[in-house]
Amino acid sequence: MKTFYLPLVLFLSFLIDVSVSLAQTSGITSGAIYTLKSKSSNKLLDVSNASMENGTNVDCWTNTKSDAQRWIVTNVAKNVYTLTNVASGKMLHTASASADSVNANQYSNTGNNDVKWIIKKAGDGYYYLKSAANSNFSLSLNDRDTSDGANVNLSHASHNNSQKWFFQREIAQGSPSSSAIADKAFEAWYIQYQVEKGKSFWDRAEMMEIVLDAYEVTKDTKYSTRFATMYENFIINNKADWMYNKYNDDITWAVLFCVRGYLLTGNKSYLEKGKEQFDKMYARAFTDSFGGGLIWYETKTSKNACINGPAIVAACYLAKATGDNTYYDKGIALYKWSKLYLFNPATGKVNDNVDLDKSGKIKISTWSSTYNQGTYLGAAIMLYNYTKEDSYLQEAEKIAKYTRDSMYNSKVINNEDRGNDLPGFKGIFARYARKYAVEGKKSDLNAWLQLNAKVAYNNRNSKDLIQTSWGTRTSEIKPKSEFGSSTAISLLINTIYLQHLK
Numbered sequence: 001m002k003t004f005y006l007p008l009v010l011f012l013s014f015l016i017d018v019s020v021s022l023a024q025t026s027g028i029t030s031g032a033i034y035t036l037k038s039k040s041s042n043k044l045l046d047v048s049n050a051s052m053e054n055g056t057n058v059d060c061w062t063n064t065k066s067d068a069q070r071w072i073v074t075n076v077a078k079n080v081y082t083l084t085n086v087a088s089g090k091m092l093h094t095a096s097a098s099a100d101s102v103n104a105n106q107y108s109n110t111g112n113n114d115v116k117w118i119i120k121k122a123g124d125g126y127y128y129l130k131s132a133a134n135s136n137f138s139l140s141l142n143d144r145d146t147s148d149g150a151n152v153n154l155s156h157a158s159h160n161n162s163q164k165w166f167f168q169r170e171i172a173q174g175s176p177s178s179s180a181i182a183d184k185a186f187e188a189w190y191i192q193y194q195v196e197k198g199k200s201f202w203d204r205a206e207m208m209e210i211v212l213d214a215y216e217v218t219k220d221t222k223y224s225t226r227f228a229t230m231y232e233n234f235i236i237n238n239k240a241d242w243m244y245n246k247y248n249d250d251i252t253w254a255v256l257f258c259v260r261g262y263l264l265t266g267n268k269s270y271l272e273k274g275k276e277q278f279d280k281m282y283a284r285a286f287t288d289s290f291g292g293g294l295i296w297y298e299t300k301t302s303k304n305a306c307i308n309g310p311a312i313v314a315a316c317y318l319a320k321a322t323g324d325n326t327y328y329d330k331g332i333a334l335y336k337w338s339k340l341y342l343f344n345p346a347t348g349k350v351n352d353n354v355d356l357d358k359s360g361k362i363k364i365s366t367w368s369s370t371y372n373q374g375t376y377l378g379a380a381i382m383l384y385n386y387t388k389e390d391s392y393l394q395e396a397e398k399i400a401k402y403t404r405d406s407m408y409n410s411k412v413i414n415n416e417d418r419g420n421d422l423p424g425f426k427g428i429f430a431r432y433a434r435k436y437a438v439e440g441k442k443s444d445l446n447a448w449l450q451l452n453a454k455v456a457y458n459n460r461n462s463k464d465l466i467q468t469s470w471g472t473r474t475s476e477i478k479p480k481s482e483f484g485s486s487t488a489i490s491l492l493i494n495t496i497y498l499q500h501l502k
Contacts, residue, residue, distance in 0.1 A: 423484030
């Protein structure tokens, strides 16, 4: 009996192998990655805004080489396939029972025909995608719309070009947390905006810190060279003494790039300038009103997180650079004072400012931003490293988790895109999130940062530019704000460290 069953088993195995081979549509390789280009628009099948969420709309968009436009095509029955988006891991899905104008979206694997598609040749290298739930309906570009974001839905099977899709086989791409991807995005931003030639003040200072981030993380000397050029231009455009600028936070941001520049390159002229300007700023900004703290703007009365947070960080850097621990004393005093009005250590929430109302009573603006959350996160970690007091580390954890959970519900940061200043805020948070992870040895933000980096990078345009709303696809029209476009660069650079973690 054994000798009879062995050849039978081999024969059946052969038949199964043949049937699997025959089950596949000619020209389509199961398990391979493809882009699907509409014949009517020449644009790619795309998950809207590179979202990771179930139910997200599927549309067509200009080819940006985003993983949100790439699909793993897997054979599950004769000519029947699932299409899994590379970025999200969700499947191409029909939103309800097959009918005209039923929407297509992405969804987790239901195991049902609503995530299965019959792929059939349409001639000239194109294919139809018919719903396995009802093969009378095919995936179609809505109304033959050729604009970016054109909707994709089901319509009665026809021979129209709007239902024809070209399958282009692709190869897997690198992680958004890799140095190669970060450098690619950096170069696109730096060159297309001619960042070295800018003449502004505080946003220029923050973008110079991003260049320092790149040097600190990668050790590539091209970044220190670029920083040196930007430093020279900054002095030319903004003078050697910055006290004409009434914004104390502006001056502090310039101090930060000076002192960090020294710590990373050893150039003493950077340190001398940073120390000189910090001392002048602190002398004019510190008052006894509200019991201490620094005034945001000369001639005004408000004391804001946007000056006190960066000043604590700058004081810590200066103490490290000079060996003068009186700077740590200043930082500790400002941090302690902040707990009275600006920072709630129990929740991790950082308020915007304290001031007097028209009647002379104290009023606190409770608005929170990634800028202020970030600088206080950095301040808490730096003071913990100096004092070794656990309370600082515990408060840093509260700040980090408040930002992630209360402000963004663990979703992608997709706001702060208005005006001139807000668009650059979240890049500041990314820097101090790295400091929190590396120096504080805390991993609780890592998965969230990776999510943000992945979605932001997959929302780039075809010129590799990424606008400041990380959860929204970047238009093919160049974003107006180089400062806003810098935030994703900060994010990608400051998450490079994640690829080295186990």
